Amino acid sequence: MLVLKNWDTNLRSREKKTLWSFLFLYAFLVLISLFFVAFLYYDLQRELFLQHQKEALSNLTNEQINRLKTLHVNFDKERLYPRDERFNSAIYDSGLHEIFSTLRSQNVNLYDDIYIKEHKIYFIKELESYYLGARYIALEVPEPAHWDKKIYRTLFLYGGIIFALTVLIGYFLLKLLLRPMRDAISLLDRFIKDTTHELNTPVNTILSNIEMIDPKQLDPSLLKKINRITIASKTISNLYDDLTYLILSHRLSSHDETVDLKLLLEERLEYFSLLCESKKIRVGTCLEANVVMSIDRKKITKLLDNILSNAVKYNNIGGTIDVELHDKLIRISDSGRGMDASKTKHAFERYVRFDRSVGGFGIGLSIVAAIAKEYGLNVDIESKRNEGTKVSISW
Template sequence: MVIVLTRSEKSALVRFLSLYLGSSFILLTIIAWLFYKVESNLYYDLITSNMKSVASKISSTIIYAHMTNQKINPEKIRKNIDFDFALYNHKFKRLVGNIEDDIDFTKKIKQYKNSFILIDDSALGHLGVNYVVIKENIFYKKILQLKEKIFISFLLIFAFLFVTGFYLAKMFIKPITNERLKLNNFIKDTTHELNTPITAILMCTSKGSSLSEKNLQRINLSAKRISEIYKDLIYLFLEDKKKESPKILKIDEILNEQIEYFKALASKKRIEIITQIEPTTFYIDKESFIRLSNNLISNAIKYNKIDGNVTIILKNNKLIVKDSGIGIDKKNLKDIFKRFYRANDVQGGFGIGLNIVYTICKEYNIDVDVDSTQNVGTTFTLTLNSTLTAQ
């Protein structure tokens, strides 16, 4: 699903990614620099240690040769070591070796261009050799390889962090975007819902239209529909606290009154309302029960078929509203009580009716059970669990 972002959402996404990637870049740079320093020092210590070991072995060889009246073999020495070497006398004159650089004998180890040269004086003048000089040619190559490895690793990790950050940002902003889209759809649907009864009123009261009994009935139904929409919005969004206090009500009488209103609406679709209502009392405020029952009956009519029927049963502390309508897909049943959710776009409505039902049921300890089959119908069963329920 492609997420369409507004300018502010894009700006928030860019700011998040900038902060996330900027901090990640700084942190990775510090880690890379520390790793480079540690590894380069390790390479340096390892190579200089090897150079000292080689120089010490050459000095030992020279001393041993002197003690046994033997001569040293420069070619043999060169074959057994991985470094360049040279032997110098006390006047700093090179005796043998393949090092051509000008040597500074005041320092034990010194960098010359891309190499390090180590000077060892442990030969002590044996066979005329006072200094053993060792030159390495691999440290600079090792450092270049290290830098290349760190750079490639840095790019790969940063690319991974970029993809991860972008995914996380989209994931975090998706719920906000979804809510915005739901709100936009809600506003559009509300406008449509209000436009239908308003248009009917305007048509019935326009010039040339007589206020016949039929037109008066249309005006009355349209005005009631607008009133119902207004009350639903007030109840759900403004949390109207002016509602009556809960008390034990004869909900069968209230239900019968509301059904009379819906009969006129049902007749327009040739829908028959079948009732089986027994005297029942329940602890609830009147406005909430009206909102509860009206939304269930309204949906049963709205999503019904022409020449269908609606069955309303109130007995044994249960309110059952059953229709012969289009039904609800099983996979959508878990979402029907969510605010702004609509299982289909076939009929009107804007996805708050069942959310109101759920809110009232939760407030008054009423269990809701829904059973539905597509193209067969839907049944809502409300179990009145309050301890103050009386029959």
């Protein structure tokens, strides 16, 4: 059975969410740093590899230069460009124009002495003598297969170890940083629990004693003062009930019974009658008989009380509240301040308040949403600024 999570669970959930959000960002930054270091390491290893290849290619280039020299001297007798199975080569004049080439690539960078391109290694050397009019010679050899495999294996192995250790250290550091906040929240939680517990006895005492007073025996001025005390006490009582539900909902088991919704609505409207009278709010009802629901009576009462409380709290002086009950539908409308239609989707979020000119913590509609979710009820809010709000509960 789905119930609203208690405050402790919610705080732990938020702490866990914060922890994982930070770890994700922290891991992402660590990963970027490791990629940067890996790039530098790979580039360094690549340069070392090319420097190692440079010595061997230099020897091959000298062999080819000697062949070019021989061809240059005997050009009248033989005009065949020297070739070698170990490499391809090309010669270029001082204007970087190709004289002759056996290279696979047509675009050779003569400004780099050695580089890798398309799995080929290119070595460029400037000639001391202009054999056959050539100023530069380029050699092309195949890139050794899997020369970088060891580098990648090293990067993945050590990079993975460093990443895992860094994230693990970050996790424990964050847990240490969050501990003072967790302790402060736990202290606040215990304070709220103790405070709500201490509120219960005096509020119930006030309400019980007020109910024992016969209003007919009081003069109008005293009766008005008693009514104000009653209104204030009921407001505190509603707040106490909300806080108690938030804190203890995980321990509250549901005791479903058949509830006559017409009688329940009439009872709750009577409960809020003094609050309505204090703001001169006119209440209109259209309640069908024999509409019942199998539900926990305390929970449906809490759901209706929060909606009615908001209808009174955010209403205008001299406004109206209309309560309708039909088969599988309860609708409570008020002529109050309303809210922008774009904000209604956030109305059920805990601690969200769109009007701070009146009291409250923004927990009433979150309780409504939790109870509705538990019993599969659909709660819909329609509201317009300065026109009022309409809350519909259907099942």
